[in-house]
Amino acid sequence: MKPLPEIRMSQARPMLDDRPMAKRVGLIALATDHTSEVDFQRMVAGPRIGVYVARIDYANPTTPENLRKMQPSLTEGARLILPGEELDAICYSCTSASAVIGDDEITAAIQAAKPGVPVVTPTLASVRGLRALGVSKISVLTPYTVETSRSMAAYFAGHGFELVNFTCLGFDDDREMARIPPALLVDLAREVASPDADALFISCTALRAAGVAADIERAIGRPVVTSNLASAWNCLRLCGDEKARPELGRLMTMPLAAD
Structure with a gap:
């Protein structure tokens, strides 16, 4: 075997960008979810926007009782998405659970780990x-x-x-x-x-x-x-992406109004 070369430390440390991606969207998906992550990569992710996913436990059947059981996992799911770093939006991707648990409760659980982050639910x-x-x-x-x-x-x-x-x-x-x-x-x-x-x-x-x-x-x-079209649209607009994309549906041509 040839001798290894001497390993030298560079004298000049490279300058760093503020972020690898200009905007960051977190996505909390169910462990069983086949669709949300694919849709977000197709509709939201791009040269300026990164989508970062955490999955939380969920067990079928889809009943109000089982849906409600996810609420305690939301804080930990949010914490696992780029710990210690800010997000521009975070989406909890379950429509039925959002209706059962409630938007305010979901927002509180997620913001316990990511204070101040805009929270999007499909509902x-x-x-x-x-x-x-x-x-x-x-x-x-x-x-x-x-x-x-x-x-x-x-x-x-x-x-x-x-x-x-x-x-x-x-x-x-x-x-x-x-x-x-x-x-x-x-x-x-x-x-x-x-x-x-x-x-x-x-x-x-x-x-x-x-x-x-x-x-x-x-x-x-x-x-x-x-559900996914609305969530993607909402997250794009929160990231400042106002581009009209009529090929995805009329909603993707609309601005996001203040609540």
């Missing part, structure tokens, strides 16, 4: 998105059971939306929800979107609905807001 992001689109009457499609869907219906009614109709598919396993073909979601949207509604809301971060949002809008002739 609150969807409310902001629907309001940005000028919507008051909505059709709703969820993959959940009737029991789990009740919290979702109460959430949006509580935020002042008129629920023209509400359809659920009866699934109780988020891994199966992720296997619903996107083309089938377009067909389902066409069936359930009421002509009396201003828009369609499709709930669940497991569904691959964001990728076909523009297709759904063409099929039903009105705006669609999905």
Whole structure:
């Protein structure tokens, strides 16, 4: 073996950027989630924005009781995303749990580890998105059971939306929800979107609905807001990215208004 070269220390220490990425978005995903991380890498991550993911324990079936059990894990999940460093936004990617636990409780749990960080939930992001689109009457499609869907219906009614109709598919396993073909979601949207509604809301971060949002809008002739589309839009706007991306759906052309 040839002798190793002498290892020398450089006399000039390189200058450092303030951050490897200009903006940083944290994503807290369920251990069972197949979709959120993929959607965020596609819609949010880019040359200026990095997406940093932590996963927390979750066990099916998707019931209000199991969803509520995630709340104690949120602080630790947030702490594990770039410890000691600031984030520009952090999203807890579970729509049904956000409705069950509550936006304020989720924000408090995350900010216990990341003080002052803007917290995004799919529920609150969807409310902001629907309001940005000028919507008051909505059709709703969820993959959940009737029991789990009740919290979702109460959430949006509580935020002042008129629920023209509400359809659920009866699934109780988020891994199966992720296997619903996107083309089938377009067909389902066409069936359930009421002509009396201003828009369609499709709930669940497991569904691959964001990728076909523009297709759904063409099929039903009105705006669609999905959980991951709304969360991605909200996080982009919090990072100062105002670029209109109509190919992703009408929501991605809208500014984020102040709450």
